[in-house]
Amino acid sequence: xxxxxxxxxxxxxxxxxxxxxxxxxxxxxxxxxxxxxxxxxxxxxxxxxxxxxxxxxxxxxxxxxxxxxxxxxxxxxxxxxxxxxxxxxxxxxxxxxxxxxxxxxxxxxxxxxxxxxxxxxxxxxxxxxxxxxxxxxxxxxxxxxxxxxxxxxxxxxxxxxxxxxxxxxxxxxxxxxxxxxxxxxxxxxxxxxxxxxxxxxxxxxxxxxxxxxxxxxxxxxxxxxxxxxxxxxxxxxxxxxxxxxxxxxxxxxxxxxxxxxxxxxxx
Numbered sequence: 001x002x003x004x005x006x007x008x009x010x011x012x013x014x015x016x017x018x019x020x021x022x023x024x025x026x027x028x029x030x031x032x033x034x035x036x037x038x039x040x041x042x043x044x045x046x047x048x049x050x051x052x053x054x055x056x057x058x059x060x061x062x063x064x065x066x067x068x069x070x071x072x073x074x075x076x077x078x079x080x081x082x083x084x085x086x087x088x089x090x091x092x093x094x095x096x097x098x099x100x101x102x103x104x105x106x107x108x109x110x111x112x113x114x115x116x117x118x119x120x121x122x123x124x125x126x127x128x129x130x131x132x133x134x135x136x137x138x139x140x141x142x143x144x145x146x147x148x149x150x151x152x153x154x155x156x157x158x159x160x161x162x163x164x165x166x167x168x169x170x171x172x173x174x175x176x177x178x179x180x181x182x183x184x185x186x187x188x189x190x191x192x193x194x195x196x197x198x199x200x201x202x203x204x205x206x207x208x209x210x211x212x213x214x215x216x217x218x219x220x221x222x223x224x225x226x227x228x229x230x231x232x233x234x235x236x237x238x239x240x241x242x243x244x245x246x247x248x249x250x251x252x253x254x255x256x257x258x259x260x261x262x263x264x265x266x267x
Contacts, residue, residue, distance in 0.1 A: 096141050126182070204256070
C-alpha cells in the first residue's frame with residue numbers, strides 16, 4: 001500500500017479510454033462553448049494539455065477586451081502530489097502570460113490584475129489549496145476565490161474514514177504518506193498570506209449530500225476552519241448527489257454559477 005500509494009489514490013488508468021479522448025468528442029455537450037487545446041510545459045519538463053474556453057461576460061461588445069479579466073483554473077487531480085504542484089504552477093504561469101498578451105502594458109484599471117478563481121474537485125480541491133497556499137501569484141494576477149467541490153481535509157483523514165477498524169493497519173501508515181493534500185492546514189496558510197480583508201479569497205464548499213466516499217463531517221471541518229481563520233466561506237450541500245455528480249445536478253450548477261457571478265460582480 002505504501003509503495004503503490006500513487007496508483008491507489010490517483011488511479012491513473014481510469015477511466016480506461018481517457019488518454020485517447022479529444023475535446024471534439026464532447027463538443028455536442030458543451031452548451032455552445034468552443035473549447036480548444038493549449039500546451040504548456042511544467043518545470044520538471046512534463047508536457048501538459050490545457051482545455052481552454054472564453055466566456056463573454058456581457059459587459060463589452062465581442063470585439064473589445066472585457067473590462068474585468070477573470071480566469072477559472074480547474075483541477076481534478078492526477079497522478080502524484082509533487083507533479084501536480086508543478087503542473088498547477090505551470091497552468092497559472094500560462095494564465096499570467098495570456099493576461100499579459102491580452103491586455104499589454106496598459107490594461108484598464110479593473111483588469112490590471114487578472115482575477116483568478118481556483119476550482120478543485122475531490123483530490124483536485126487539495127491541489128487548489130496547495131496552489132493558493134504555496135504559490136505566489138504572478139504580479140499581474142490576484143487570487144480571487146476558490147471552489148472546493150466534494151473536498152476532504154487531508155489524505156490522512158481519508159485513511160481514517162475509509163479504514164476505521166483498529167485491527168486494520170492502513171490508517172497507521174500515515175507517516176509514510178508521500179501525498180498529503182492537506183487542505184485543513186492550507187487554509188491557515190492562505191489566511192496568513194492574505195491577511196488584508198480586501199485581499200482574502202472567498203471560498204465555496206460544494207458537497208454531495210449522498211457522497212459515498214467523503215463524509216459530510218470533513219466538509220464541516222473545512223467550513224469551521226474557514227470561520228476560525230476568518231476566510232469568507234459559503235457551504236452548499238447538493239441533495240441526492242454522489243461524490244462525482246454534484247455538478248450534474250441543477251442545484252450544484254446553480255450554486256457554482258451564482259458564486260462565480262457574485263465574485264465577478266464584486267470586482
